[in-house]
Amino acid sequence: MAQPKYRTHVGMVDILPGEVEKWQAVERIIHEEAKKFNFEEIRTPILEQTELIARGIGQLTDIVSKEMFAFERGDDQYVLRPECTAPVVRAFVGHHLEQRGGTQNLYYIGPMFRAEKPQKGRQRQFHQFGAEILGSDDPIADVECMAFMISVYDRVGISNMSLKINSVGDPESREAYKQALIDYFTPHKDELSEVSQNRLEKNPLRILDSKEEEDQPFIEDAPVIGDFLNEESSQHYAKVKQYLNELGISYEEDPHLVRGLDYYTRTAFELISPDLGAQDALAGGGRYDLLVEEVGGQPTPAVGFAAGIERLLLACKEMDIELSEPKSVDLYIVTIGDKARSWAIQQLPEFRKKGFSATMDYAGRSIKSQMKDADRENARYTIIVGENELNEGKFTFRDMEASEENQLPLDEIYGRLKKKL
CATH class of the missing domain: 3.30.930.10 (Bira Bifunctional Protein; Domain 2)
Incomplete structure (x- = not known):
């Protein structure tokens, strides 16, 4: 089916x-x-x-x-x-x-x-x-x-x-003007576009809005409302x-x-x-x-x-006016192993509470694929977390634009993010 x-x-x-x-x-x-x-x-x-x-x-x-x-x-x-x-x-x-x-x-x-x-x-x-x-x-x-x-x-x-x-x-001026338009356009009714012919009796002012080519010569010479004010x-x-x-x-x-x-x-x-x-x-x-x-x-x-x-x-x-900035995220947490993923899930809310946008890999991909995803998300910084980093309490903090990285404890990472973002 x-x-x-x-x-x-x-x-x-x-x-x-x-x-x-x-x-x-x-x-x-x-x-x-x-x-x-x-x-x-x-x-x-x-x-x-x-x-x-x-x-x-x-x-x-x-x-x-x-x-x-x-x-x-x-x-x-x-x-x-x-x-x-x-x-x-x-x-x-x-x-x-x-x-x-x-x-x-x-x-x-x-x-x-x-x-x-x-x-x-x-x-x-x-x-x-x-x-x-x-x-x-x-x-x-x-x-x-x-x-x-x-x-x-x-x-x-x-x-x-x-x-x-x-x-x-x-309203009084408008009604007088409507009648003047009817009087003016009626002798040319058969030469007007079909849309304007329909408007002639019902709403003659709308003829003046017409973009149809055959209507333009008649609109050009039509009475103007300024004469009726x-x-x-x-x-x-x-x-x-x-x-x-x-x-x-x-x-x-x-x-x-x-x-x-x-x-x-x-x-x-x-x-x-x-x-x-x-x-x-x-x-x-x-x-x-x-x-x-x-x-x-x-x-x-x-x-x-x-x-x-x-x-x-x-x-x-x-006019080639660009209204919005490219999509970006402040921080992408790259994880290696299940313990690192659990840590990242717990840390994301903490980063967000402090005012930073933060995300991680949701699909269990390799570190190489995660780094590509961080690039695609236009992440400004990444934290790379594995079992060794968790044991030592220091994490690889990478500036994606400058291609620089340092081993830093979590509180220092917060400080650097606050200073740079």
Whole structure:
């Protein structure tokens, strides 16, 4: 009988040793930068109610209409979260976080899920980090979100990137703009891509996100939302640009940048890298002053961003940025004989309690094979232990990099390790 072959689902990838270290390096940078900006971490469940995501993102978006992994259990309907802003807002409302006082500066790291065709830098299970500032309508909050986002990429070492900004105005401005787009694109409907034809009536702003070649000439000449902004939205946008200039954050205004989700108002922004090709977005976000009320809370202004970790790592690969140090272990105990192995098993916890990483051979191999394994594990030091060493109370302590060794008692080995590591 043939053995079954199990594989990951399409668009879901195992992250193996050697790659995991790069993810850990990125996550460490995110945590450190978040602390500098006074953001607190929040962790929400992977499963969320379908209605929350549909109301939060918008019934007519591609995510809700065809990209969600949906489940039913009894009368309850759930989805694997396709993004994290709506879940964070749900947590904000459900736990009354506004009662803590001041703005709530929150950040997250975790997996998201969308049932779309896998593409470069985007799988069906993908990972994002992001931040939300809830409780402020001041343009300073918009700029702080952008500054936090950019700080992560600066720390990683990605330099080939640019920030695009725009304003999508308030709901009234947005509706007027939607109608202008419908009026503009309708005479050219048959010349648009099939995707854009479907979006024309349902969500015309998404046409502006199209990468299809046949859509580009029409997008170029499309109306711009700046012509539809009211005075308040215009002033807010002007302040955002003023603060970016004062902070020395360079940006490019993109009148066709609208973001695809229904909850955005006013500021929209995107960080892109030409190293990623056609799918060049590293991160993006904007203001969503209507979302908290939409999911059952009191009217609360908010702004945030989300960034793809796979895209970030892809940019690192294109720019030859090495994120993690090679794997290494402080100490490898090489044993000769059963007594030495028993001694090593007892000593490993003692080395670890003192703060050193330590390991030994688990397979009963020869001393030659153990030394090769120590090299493969990139051990900084080895202790070679046999019956003679145990009887004399002195052990061969070897500096693997310098290829130097000495016969030392155990307490002196501890002292040398403490001094050198």
